Amino acid sequence: MNMRRMLFIVIPLLFILNNAVSFFVFQSGRTVQQSYNMMLDRVLLYKQIDQKTQENLRAISVYITDRSASSLRAYQGQSDELKDLQSSLSAQPAISSTELTVRSYQHMLDTFIGQEKSIIEALNSQTPLAYAASYTEAEKTAAFIQEEAYQLIDQELSYYQPIYRKILVQTEVMNHWGVAVFVLNTVISVLFAYWISLRITRPINELVQTAEEISGGNLQVVPPQMSTHDEFRILSEAFGQMQENLKLLIQKEKESSEKDRLVKELELAVLQNQINPHFLFNSLNVLSKLALIEGAEKTSDLTVSMSNLLRYNLRQLDRPVPLRDEVEHAKEYFIIQQARFRERIRFETEIDEAGLDVLVPVLTLQPILENVFVHAIEGMEEGAVIKLAIQCKPDETWVAISDNGVGMSEDVRESLLHYDEELPRERDNPEKSHSTGLGTRNVFKRLELFYNQKDMISIQSEPGKGTTVLIQIPSTGKGEEHVSSTDRG
Template sequence: MKKFLNYMKLRDKLLLMYILSVLIPIVLTNVVFYNETTANIRNQKIRDADMALNNLKKDLRVTIDQGVGVSYSLYADSIFNKTITRKFISEMDYVETFNSYLRGAFADQNVQGVHWYQVYTDNPTVLSSSYIDRLTDEVRQSGWYTQSQSSSSSYPTFIYSDQKFSLIQSLNNYHTSEIEQLVKIDLNMEKIHQAFFGSAFNGRVYLVDPQGRVRFGNDEALTIAATPLKEIMLPKNALTFKAPYSGINYLEGWTLLGVMDEESVLEEVRKSRSFVIWLACINFVLPSIIIAALSRSIHVRLVRILKHMKKVKAQNFQTIPHEEARDEIGQLTIEFNRMTETIHSLINEVYIADIQKKDLELKQQQAQLHALHSQINPHFLFNSLESVRMRSIIKGEKETAKIIQHMAKMFRKPISWSQNYVTVREELELIESFLEIQQYRFGNKLEYSIVVDSAVLEHRIPKMVLLPFVENASIHGIESTPDKGIITIYANVQEDRLNFRLEDNGIGMPPDKLDELLRYLEENEDIGERVGMKNAYYRLKLCYQECFAFSMDAHNGQGTNIEISLPLLEEKPESG
């Protein structure tokens, strides 16, 4: 394949690229996209329609069940059934019974799904009143009564008559002395109408009885309620959905039938044609841009080689940046870089290498000289301080001489320590020298004490991690307080940890300032005055990672407490 491409002309390569990158991908992409979109939308519409039909089925079932509840309550009431089958002595006897019991027996049966219910009985001593009526021959000839006689079961019969749905329940649960009595419950047709016409099903919905007749629906063209289903005009490409009421005795055989035109399902796909067209345009434009960019890159690479050749003429041996290219331009670039590097290396070996070697020797000598200076300067400072101290002793200024001795000790200690870790004893000696100098400065205004367990003294800690916190306590805490300042340092060992606590009775700090300081120690924000504390905290974190504990508690005008807990070092640390 590579050999074939190498023998092709550039024009033929670009033409082949256009066919493979533009024409074929656009045709395949649009065909696959359109088919997949059509199938996905159709499946989604079918799922939505099935869900909407089942929701309508549940809503209709809730309305019917409300009527069934009323029916069963009358059917199961033995007192009510025995009362309406009783032979009343006179009309007054019945009126009294009606007013005392029958009138309010089922006053609470007013539910949303029930429009009205009526109890019928052929008891000759019962008068027609309120929801109780006589079961006459005229009533027996009505359509709803005729439909109810087709079923002799103990559960209600669901029928459609006189443009409304009703439940007919025979009240024969108790001995009625051959008196026929039943209850007719008319459902709330307004609620049923709202359920059908407000359904989310995008099509026509029919309620079909067990005999296959359409009894109700949201089809405005349906004028006869008992139209056989086969006479309903369905769309040519109709999608049908069925939701039968199975397992429900009083609704056995009733079915919700949904009819949807497949053209309406695919309507959204047709609306997306413009999007498909735009996508096709993008598929044309993008590969065209790619081809133009590739053509331009060929020209740019040739021009770049020419420019670098001219630079070599001016003794600028800059190579062309490496790129993965195996065509003629790529091979030419590789060979040009190889030639340039060879010429450049020959010149470097003969002339430049010797100059760099001499320059390196000179820099090494300068580094040694700076090292000697850095050793001489501290010793000169120590000798000068010692001369001032001896002069103070000769003049009888013993206190000044003592302070100069402490200063020299503080300068000498950090320099003489050859390791990053020192004993607690050495750290406390340095802190005591600092506090002596501060006591000389403040006089009777400063008092300090160091309370240390003897077991602590020989344990090793990073050098100068406690002194910055002591310095902060004396300068920022004690200096600004008008009262006598007291600094106390505690150190002890508990189990496998070294514990240090620093207390002062200085000015403390407000909560917001304390929070700002703690954030400064954890992050890289710059407060500008506590660089030493930040350095000490950072070195503790560097040495102990997450194994050390640090806490600071301060109140405005009430001093500051700092606690540091470090793990005991198992081995002697290496020299820093």
């Protein structure tokens, strides 16, 4: 649960709890107020009926005295008000303990109203003195109504007294609950605020400590692991990914530096094996022309091959070249070597032209061929065969250099593939390990850095059964942007 959702849940819950307590306290007070109002309305109604009954008697007495129309209208007004009060009493719900008394009280009112009506009819009849008995009865009924009203008021108060006490107790309890809930909400709010602050500050502090470690150069520090599924876990994972990307960038920078170092070593090795290459190149051209003039065509061809070989070595060593150029350079190198070995060796090629446009580092094939001559076939008197095969696969270009020489042991093969250990032959005879100083493992390492891909090289060899070196070059071949652009020529 993320922080935003948690806040949206907890804060409304606290708000609802506070409102619920407030509502219960309010509802309890409202119930007390309604009960009090109901009782007070009935008590006031009893009092008003009693007063209106006495006023009706006085109005009849005035009408008996003067028999005027105004006195009659005044009496009728008082009588109508008494009937309205009687209707209000009928509409009021009576409590169970006063139900019979209220019913009797209502009958008394009906009797009193009927007696007043008899008095008025007697006054308007032929025998006006007949009203006296009805008036006397009306006075008695009014007295009973008054006594009954007092009795009803006492019963109402007696009935509601324990209810009031109970309500007051409940109200007191609710007040205590309100205080308790208020205190509880305060404690919960403080604890929740403390918990929220911990959930926010603790991950931030851990990330800050990790950032300080990384800024100090410790890239092996483990990013904090967040157990919750919130924004901080996403931030921690992004932080870890950023750390991995930083490691990858540093590794790539190291590889780029390694490329530059190997190129410098290659340049140094080439320069160490060249005696003023420009002067030597020009001198070979002169010798070639001179041999051709004197009729020594083979010597001229050999000199041209040597000149081409030097010209190739004078190229910028940090620039990739098409595989086609490397093949031509390998052929020129073989021509020079064949002048030395003559019929003892045979060079075979099986080349798929579709695979010759892929880019490779300069001086890739010659060191491998040189290793073949030095270590594989140098001791063979006859029948030595070196084969260069290039096949174009859907996703790769395979370059295979094979020979039928002495082969190599498993230790030497493994050492060549792992680049890091010194070859046994190089330890025993470093001068014989490579004539130009361009080690085979240097070539393998440059290929790996150039294509940023491992396991490109495979070697199949057994003692006495020859050797095959297979280079699997990606068909997409990296371009010049993958190597340093510094001009080293």
